[in-house]
Amino acid sequence: MMKYIVVGLIVFIVYVSFAGSTSPYTLATATIISGVLSALTAKYLVVDERKLMEPWRLLVLIYYFFKYMTIIEFKAHMDVVKRTFTMDIKPGIVKVPVNAKSRYARSLIMGSITNTPGTVVVDEKDDYFYVNWIYVSSPDPLEAKKAISEEFENFAVKIFD
Amino acid sequence: MSRRIIILILLFTATLIASFTATIILNPATPSELKGLAKYYVLNTINETASPEAVTAIVWDYRGLDTIYETLVLYLAIVGGLAMFKMSEEALLKTRIGLTLLSKTSTKIVALLIASIAAAIVFHGHLSPGGGFPGGSAVAVASMIIIPVFAAGTLIEKGVSSTKLVAIRGAALTALGLVALLPVVKGLEIVTNQRFYPASILGLPISGSLSLYNLFESLAVASGFTAIALYLSIPEEAHKGGSGA
Incomplete structure (x- = not known):
């Protein structure tokens, strides 16, 4: 039941903010649409309903969002800006192990890696990501993980695993 | 490094200067007065069609008949497109891998x-601003990213078949035609809006037939484009091997 409520709520919020109005007509159609869409899609979107009952996961996600968008992104951008001017690059593809189990955690790690400039996930196989990296400081998977995705993974495991 | x-x-600097000069020199003056026809729509749309959105009112009310024929033309185009693909869904069932889990x-x-x-x-x-066609196309965008990512075979297994999609499209177009034809029963012209359909239901503004046209048009467009996208994802070997129906 919880999954239908949560998915419906997301649809409701997106619908109302996109329509940009809180008139009775918008709210009435939003209720119908969120009911229909969550009935159709919730079973594909939510695998483990119990995790939705743990609100601290959401708090960690919000904290991570702000930390990622400000500090982590800023550092990564500054690094790439510096490398653009100095052309001090050593590009290559490294193998990075992932321990997170759930697909949402993995997607968050992948998105975080790709969205920071300088690193792009190009493939995923078994328990490894293949990351195209602007400056390969070490080809060793564990060393590379420390430099690329360890922080992301710690957060992702707390939020989704 | 310094030269870089x-x-x-x-x-x-050159880009900045160029964009500023372009804005000043080419500054397209906004017309201070509306032309007669535009003025007519601005002043009368809300009363004649119960819709504050003049574009939708023109498309489905003032020139409603034209739009309905246009929808029919698109319907025939999609039917023609589908008829060109000689295939069975068995060929699509083989494609089940899709992209990575991520x-x-x-x-x-x-989606x-x-x-x-x-x-x-x-x-x-x-x-x-919006309506049936843009909304339906947006749904089609969702299905066009779903089809390659999950592979057409997976969708067919889940019960999404092009036959069903074409059936939805047909039903939506029939409903659209009925909305246009119903006023005739009461002796009004075809595609009549305000003299037949209510402007609001339970106090919610629906602008008469406009919201109905939008709803059915969006269903027709979404299912039609999804069916085409499904057919376009047939692997090439299926065509060559002649394994089609």
């Missing part, structure tokens, strides 16, 4: 967001 920086700064996860979320926004476009089409 100088070139970058020069380029940046792409699938993100696509699920994105849900696209669907929510598409619904907002459709259901506010008679109140703000």
Whole structure:
């Protein structure tokens, strides 16, 4: 039941903010649409309903969002800006192990890696990501993980695993 | 290194100067007065069609008959397109792998967001810019990212078949035609709006037939484009091998 409520709520919020109005007509159609869409899609979107009952996961996600968008992104951008001017690059593809189990955690790690400039996930196989990296400081998977995705993974495991 | 920086700064300055000069010299003056026809629509749309959105009112009311024939033309085009693909869904069932688990996860979320926004476009089409065709196309975008990511075979297994999609499209178009024809029963012209359909239901503004047209048009467009996308994802070998029906 919880999954239908949560998915419906997301649809409701997106619908109302996109329509940009809180008139009775918008709210009435939003209720119908969120009911229909969550009935159709919730079973594909939510695998483990119990995790939705743990609100601290959401708090960690919000904290991570702000930390990622400000500090982590800023550092990564500054690094790439510096490398653009100095052309001090050593590009290559490294193998990075992932321990997170759930697909949402993995997607968050992948998105975080790709969205920071300088690193792009190009493939995923078994328990490894293949990351195209602007400056390969070490080809060793564990060393590379420390430099690329360890922080992301710690957060992702707390939020989704 | 220093030459690189100088070139970058020069380029940046040149772009800034160019865009400022272009804005000042080419400044397209906004007309201070509306032309007669535009004035007519601005002043009368809300009274004659019960819709504040003049574009939708023109498309489905003032020139409603034209739009309905246009929809029919698109319907025939899609039927023609589908008829050109000689295939059975067995060929599609072989394609089941799709992209990585990560792409699938993100696509699920994105598709849900696209669907929510598409619904907002459709259901506010008679109140703000939007409507049946843009909303239906947005749904089609969602299905066009779902099909390659999850592979057509997986969707067919889940019960999404092109036969069903074409059936939805046919039903939506029939409903659209009925909305246009119903006023004739009461002796009014075809595609009559305000003299036959109510402007609001339970106090909610629906602008008469405009919201109905938008709803059915969006269903027709979404299912039609999804069916085409499904057919386009047939692997090439299926065509060559002649394994089609």
